[in-house]
Amino acid sequence: xxxxxxxxxxxxxxxxxTSAESLxxxxxxxxxxxxxxxxxxxxxxxxxxxxxxxxxxxxxIKAATEGVEYAxxxxxxxxxxxxxxxxxxxxxxxxLGFDIHIFGLGxxxxxxxxxxYFDPKLWPFLTSIARxxxxxxAIDMVELKIWQIRPLELKQGDTTKVAEKLFKELAxxxxxxxxxxxxxxxxxxFDLIPVDExxxxxxxxxxxxxxxxxxxxxxxxxxxxxGHMQVQVRNFFLLGEELKKIFHFGFRNKFxxxxxxxxxxxxxxxxxxxxxxIANTIRCANDGYDGVIHMCPSACMPEISVRPILxxxxxDYQIPVLEISLDEHTSGVGISTRLxxxxxxxxxxxxxxxx
Amino acid sequence: MKKDAYLGIDVGSISxxxxxxxxxxxxxxxxxxxxxxxxxxxxxxxxxxxxxxxxKEYHIAGVCTTGSAREIIGAVVKADIIKNEITAHxxxxxxxxxxxxxxLEIGGQDSKITLVKDGVILDxxxxxxxxxxxxxxxxxxxxxxxxxxxxxxxESVLSKNPTTIAGRCxxxxxxxxxxxxxxxxxxxxIIMGLCMAMARxxxxxxxxxxxxxEPVVFQGGVSANKGIRRALRELLGKKVxxxxxxxxxxxxxxxxxxxxxxxxxxxxxxxDIADYKIVTQSFLCDGCPNQCEVVEVLDRxxxxxxxxxxxxxxxx
Numbered sequence: 274x275x276x277x278x279x280x281x282x283x284x285x286x287x288x289x290x291t292s293a294e295s296l297x298x299x300x301x302x303x304x305x306x307x308x309x310x311x312x313x314x315x316x317x318x319x320x321x322x323x324x325x326x327x328x329x330x331x332x333x334i335k336a337a338t339e340g341v342e343y344a345x346x347x348x349x350x351x352x353x354x355x356x357x358x359x360x361x362x363x364x365x366x367x368x369l370g371f372d373i374h375i376f377g378l379g380x381x382x383x384x385x386x387x388x389x390y391f392d393p394k395l396w397p398f399l400t401s402i403a404r405x406x407x408x409x410x411a412i413d414m415v416e417l418k419i420w421q422i423r424p425l426e427l428k429q430g431d432t433t434k435v436a437e438k439l440f441k442e443l444a445x446x447x448x449x450x451x452x453x454x455x456x457x458x459x460x461x462x463f464d465l466i467p468v469d470e471x472x473x474x475x476x477x478x479x480x481x482x483x484x485x486x487x488x489x490x491x492x493x494x495x496x497x498x499x500g501h502m503q504v505q506v507r508n509f510f511l512l513g514e515e516l517k518k519i520f521h522f523g524f525r526n527k528f529x530x531x532x533x534x535x536x537x538x539x540x541x542x543x544x545x546x547x548x549x550x551i552a553n554t555i556r557c558a559n560d561g562y563d564g565v566i567h568m569c570p571s572a573c574m575p576e577i578s579v580r581p582i583l584x585x586x587x588x589d590y591q592i593p594v595l596e597i598s599l600d601e602h603t604s605g606v607g608i609s610t611r612l613x614x615x616x617x618x619x620x621x622x623x624x625x626x627x628x
Numbered sequence: 629m630k631k632d633a634y635l636g637i638d639v640g641s642i643s644x645x646x647x648x649x650x651x652x653x654x655x656x657x658x659x660x661x662x663x664x665x666x667x668x669x670x671x672x673x674x675x676x677x678x679x680x681x682x683x684k685e686y687h688i689a690g691v692c693t694t695g696s697a698r699e700i701i702g703a704v705v706k707a708d709i710i711k712n713e714i715t716a717h718x719x720x721x722x723x724x725x726x727x728x729x730x731x732l733e734i735g736g737q738d739s740k741i742t743l744v745k746d747g748v749i750l751d752x753x754x755x756x757x758x759x760x761x762x763x764x765x766x767x768x769x770x771x772x773x774x775x776x777x778x779x780x781x782x783e784s785v786l787s788k789n790p791t792t793i794a795g796r797c798x799x800x801x802x803x804x805x806x807x808x809x810x811x812x813x814x815x816x817x818i819i820m821g822l823c824m825a826m827a828r829x830x831x832x833x834x835x836x837x838x839x840x841x842e843p844v845v846f847q848g849g850v851s852a853n854k855g856i857r858r859a860l861r862e863l864l865g866k867k868v869x870x871x872x873x874x875x876x877x878x879x880x881x882x883x884x885x886x887x888x889x890x891x892x893x894x895x896x897x898x899x900d901i902a903d904y905k906i907v908t909q910s911f912l913c914d915g916c917p918n919q920c921e922v923v924e925v926l927d928r929x930x931x932x933x934x935x936x937x938x939x940x941x942x943x944x
Binding site: 307308309310430490494571581584585587588593596597598606609610611613614615617618621622624625 | 696711712713714715745746748749750751752753754756836837838839916917918919920938940
């Protein structure tokens, strides 16, 4: 059977893999990057390209060396350099002598080129998509649960263990029934973790660029680090919401709502998730979050353009924003210093304002 | 009966600083040494210097480490508390100047601004991916002019007409500086121009969007430089206070944190640490494709600490 490499999107890679099965192919994917993949990407990419480009290129090279014939890369969404990445990667891999065909995800007629090429039968196609959607919903549920339970756990690491097991089961589930059964038990399995209910964890929103929010290798495992510091996080990139936006289900509404929230700061799309960044920061402030962490790749055009606006929002709404830029040179020590200090400050602030 | 004393150790990128406090927060001794790339050895040396004075009258009741090497040094001396340097620096400034609103801090490779109200830290910002606007910038420019940093400090205040130098990046600063030299500007004005460029960098990169209210305290290694002090005063148009112990504020803050924590039984290893034979070695873990570089700190054959692993396999 032909094999297809899928871009890495953290735990959502599981969903991508399942949906790609609808094409009647085997999938190749990873749920997080590794030093090896980063190194492959760095060697092949132009120095000034952003870290997501380097990482995705690394993934495709790794896949190609393992003999994978096809790959798919996002090329139509968002207004940043991302839309040129698929043709770029095609060229780079060709020059390196790999025989891998990278499809784009864009439309050029009724059927996307990917579907036209593999031409799957209708019924298996639909059932795979249904499975993928069920998995997507389950993963969103697990993620939300992790963020909520981890700061309360009595033994550090319990939540991660339960979550990893669930992700593994979801990745392996082949039938819709199985997925639904796993989904039903999610709450129950997390409730078995011994927790300290009396804790009042800090609430921090994670916002910014999608691939650094999702890849725990790139963001130095920030969700777990904060969780172990007894901070409740909310990662504002949930794929379910994202797909709604892309496939226009209620797109106008969500988009219009974002624009309404940001109208005093930003009245158009700057590209990437920049508008969401501003909208979600304001949402965090209104929902009583203690702080916001803004993460983006160094020199990420859309996110950098909104940083000055973010500073203004931070001042107007009295919500501290920690800015973190990530790339291959970012050191773990620098991140942990900033996180430690940020958490200290949030504790002090909470005490100060509750007086 | 020996009296209680508290030890704060700040191991940064450039220097190793030590402060010893008594239980009334009075400073008994301070130490500032350039670490020269050997954090553990420099702490051992500094501890050796302290011991004679202190062993007679005091015993250490609490230790706190801070700075970028805080974890490893904390494990070596067995510190009671390991605290990030941002909090440590701010605590020291607040202790010396309880009404402070803004703390400017420029160190060797980090620069930060901390906003304070009623003695509570409310916000901070730190330089992100660029070292323009930190001590390293001055260090490298001084080397190019072939003068000592201290001399640079003295010269800069005498300048009457500082020249404008593009200081966004050290490389461009150099080409601009060479250009100014060829044009015939005197060295004094160029040095002050550099100080202005660095202060401008710091204010526009790190302090952008933050409201700088008085009283303003300026500390960290670079605060010893009179040119930078002058530049900040001129650019801000505000009074800039230099605290008494501006060079060792991180260690001072750490010692204060140790003293205020109410430690019962300290885990401190003792001053004979200076005589220990501490070595570090690193290896590449091949357990998974991440290939983490793991560093081991050994006291002869006994492993004190390991770090660098991502998965927790090597944690103790």
